[in-house]
Amino acid sequence: MDNTPTDGATYPVTAVEVTRKFGKKVALEKVSLTVPRGCVFGLVGENGAGKTTLIKLALGLLKPTEGSVRVFGFDPVADPPGALSRIGYLSEDHDLPLWMRVDELMNYTQAFYPKWDPAFAEELRETFELDPSAKIKHLSRGQRAQAGLLAAMAHRPELLLLDEPSSGLDPVVRRDILSAIIRTVAEEGRTVLFSSHLLEEVERVADIVAMIHQGRIVLCGSLDDVKSGYHRLTLRFREPQTTRPSMTGALWCEGRGREWTVLCDGRLEELRAAAASLGAEIVEEHAPSLEDIFVARVGKRVLPAGKE
């Protein structure tokens, strides 16, 4: 990837060697990434990995302890209007003013954005079947997410930031969220940066993924490159193995006796040779899912929010 990402038009979000500490706790450590224009960028990682911190840094809600964050070339902390007017944001807990009605929320949000599109806002309200006179506090969790999404999208932001948008939502609302992401990128040049526990959703919509673990980026690249760099192989040995076979490039291994499944990085030809040298034959070969790769890299499954 290009390492001179100061160009705010090409890279709506760039982070260079960003460290953020809360007291002694290091939330992010030397994180560098670039989000190219027109792409869907998915951040994956466990709760507490640093995803929300990264999104808040992009919004200018937090200041980096070290390093720099630029949004459209601006420092979002020093110049909030330069960045914020071009961003749509949905927070993880969909925090909205609870005392407002849906129509009041729409009017209120409109006041902040010169580019607010009332017709688009109304179209979204109808799609989501939100009652304009309903009080936000009486909405279900899913309806609040939809109202939050409406408020984040109706000014047609150049950059949509979504923090765990699907967490705790039913499949119907999750569909709305995915659909909103797709709609945003399908319009020329708009960019989405979102974080998620639901790796299946990330696989559906992301062009680029970054895996964050304990404040560091452990993996970042285009989804296709990331996936094609790993192989999930089932090995069959001539003799039962009493210990875990030490296959070259294996990040994860499971099995017993003569059959073991390994997840490896590396080229397939080399892996075939490595298996043969161990006295094993590759009997099955699959492209791993993002979830498989995550488990292999981080050593744990990703749990949905609130289930840890």
Next chain:
Amino acid sequence: MVLHVSPHDGLPIYLQIMNQIKYLVASGRLSPGDELPPIRVLAHQLLINPNTVARAYRELEAGGLLESRQGSGTRVSERGSPLAKEERARILAERVDALLAEARHLNFGHQEIIDLVQERGRVIQSEKGER
């Protein structure tokens, strides 16, 4: 045109789309000249990134199965049918490969497989005859 994608399949989604479109053309459910849904429409229908649909279309165009003209969308190319024969053979070859791998693990020899294929062929024929 109905396609299904499964992110958990492991196979990249653009390849899943490519394979299914090839299959639809090979099996005659899409004919030369048939129009494919616009990229945005298919992306929305399948809930996937439009860039992924665009990549699948682009690669199928490069392979000659699809063609797109400014303003008239993406269509199955007129040259689609000779490719289809190759594609049909490829689909079957995949199944045969899987059968051979399975047979090897079950300790079946080559001739035994051929005998079994012929026997099953006769059984299926006679069942058809009875119907």
